[in-house]
Amino acid sequence: MEFTTQMDAAKKGIVTKEMEKVAKKEKMEVEELRSLVAEGKVAIPANKNHKSLDPEAIGEGLRTKINVNLGISKDCPSIDAELEKVQTAIDMKAEAIMDLSSFGKTEEFRKRLVDMSPAMIGTVPIYDAVGFYDKELKDITAQEFLDVVEKHGKDGVDFVTIHAGINGETAEVFKRNKRITNIVSRGGSLMYAWMELNGKENPFFEHYDKLLDICEKYDITLSLGDACRPGCISDATDASQVKELMVLGELTLRAWERNVQVMIEGPGHMAINEIEANMVLEKKLCHGAPFYVLGPIVTDIAPGYDHITSAIGGAIAASHGADFLCYVTPAEHLRLPNLEDMKEGIIASKIAAHAGDIAKGVKGAKNVDNEMSRRRQKLDWKGMFELAIDPEKAQRYRAESMPEHEDSCTMCGKMCSMRNMNKVMEGKDINILREDE
Structure with missing residues (x-):
């Protein structure tokens, strides 16, 4: 029996080779996994043209996955430097890499990334549109935005962030409800600006069915972007954020009708006490679709340490149902991350994901x-x-700090509780002051 996407196969009762690999990794019965994919509660981002992919799944009952953001910018355009980061991220077993390149002809980097990466690859096509067409944002047409998505699909991108929820209605809610930081999503701000400059509806919302045609063709997973995510804790869980989330829930159902897999992107900056409610809200409004969060960053005053503020929020979010964490580095809000920043961000995010898995009872965590x-x-x-x-x-x-006795460390020395309890439990004497062993 033929199928178009992982979701189409799952609905038809077909177990794909990607489902088999994922089920083995997750220690899950493959039929249970297939059922979750069919319902949309699990997504397996796996573009038909990504030949080097080692598939992973994101969603209910699975290990929390992490994403690493990379890519060239006008101020830091070195492809080789970014590819070194890519290899390191792969070596550190990041499950996903997003190419956020926003300068010049990004095709070379994207193609090399897809070719070398067993991790799933994501992009934000609107970043690429200005450079791809060498046009100012205002002059790009609706069809041209869609054509960039198609180009990324041909290149093997597994999931794309599309800010389709910032439609005319959401924009009006945003205008009526003032925020401190307005729209901080880069892609969201570009789409809002395009709408305002042209006096037109969001082309990804207006031509959503054409977008779904492209996603179905290549089996691209739609990561529905949160243009109105809060950029400070004061803006969290406000009218703009919730209105957009409601639109994303409606778009999710339309995508599932076409067998297109969906993830929902979420906050953003948010106080700790709001995180649990936001996880429940997303899952309810978006029908159990996998939730992909940036952070959440739980305080606004720690530039240089936002891998920590993010890990705190990420652990809480994952424990309450978030499925996918976008890493944050110490360079957040300051500059493009270097290799060491990336490493610290990955480690912090992996700690948060694992802590969340323990709390939500993931099998074997x-x-x-x-x-x-x-x-x-x-x-x-x-x-x-x-x-x-x-x-x-x-x-x-x-x-860097070796103890006198190798069975301890330089913090406790011979007062080490493990060392002394082992001796006592074995009926031996404890010698803290004496020189004998």
Whole structure:
């Protein structure tokens, strides 16, 4: 039996090779996974032209995945530098990489990225439109926006962020409800500006069926962008954000009717006490579609440390149902991240994702923590490093300050609780002051 997309196959009862691989990774029965894909509660972004892909799934009951943002800009246009980051992100087992290139002819970088990456690849086609056509934003036509999406589909992009929810109605709600930071989504601000400059409806909303034609053709997953995500905690959960979310819920159903997979993008900056309610709201209004969050960043006063503010919010969001975390680096709000910034962002995001998985009871999530605890109890340093999220840093810290006795560390020395409890439990004497072992 033939099928057009992963969702089409799932609805027809077909188990694809991508479903088989994902089910094995997730330790899930493949029929359960297929059912979730058919319902739209799980997405498997897998463009037919992405030949190097090692598929992953995003959604209900699965491990929380992380995304790494990369790409060239006018001020930092080095393709080689970005490709070094790509390889590092792949080595660090990021499940997704988004190419946010926003300068010049980005096709070379995008194609090389797709060719080399087993991780799923995402893009924001509106970023590429200005450079692709060498036109000012106002002069780009609706058809030209759609043609850029098609080009990304041909190139093998697995998911695209499309800001279709900032339609005329949402724009009016935004105008009536003042914010401190207005529209902070880069793609969302570009689309709003295009609408205002041309006095026209959002072309991705107006021609949504044509967009779905493209997505169905290549099996591109639609990541419905949150143009009105809050850019500060004061703007969170306001009328603009909620109005757009309602529109995205309607667009989700229309996409599923065409067997196009959907993810919903979410906040943004948000106080800790609002995160749980936002996760419930998204899942309710968007019919259980996978939720993809940037952060949330839980305070606005930590430039240079926003990988931490984001990890705090990400862990809480994941514990309450967020399925996909977009990493944030220490360079957020300041500059294009360098390689070390990227590494710190990945580690922080992986910690948040894993903490969320433990809280929401993902199958097997606690196993590695329990094994780490057993190795700590045994003072098995090599074994601990093998399980660490960042073994390189853990080994370097220990090597920089070696204790007199190798079964302890320089914090506690012979007062180490693990060392002394092991001795006592074995019926041995404890020697804190004496020189003998």
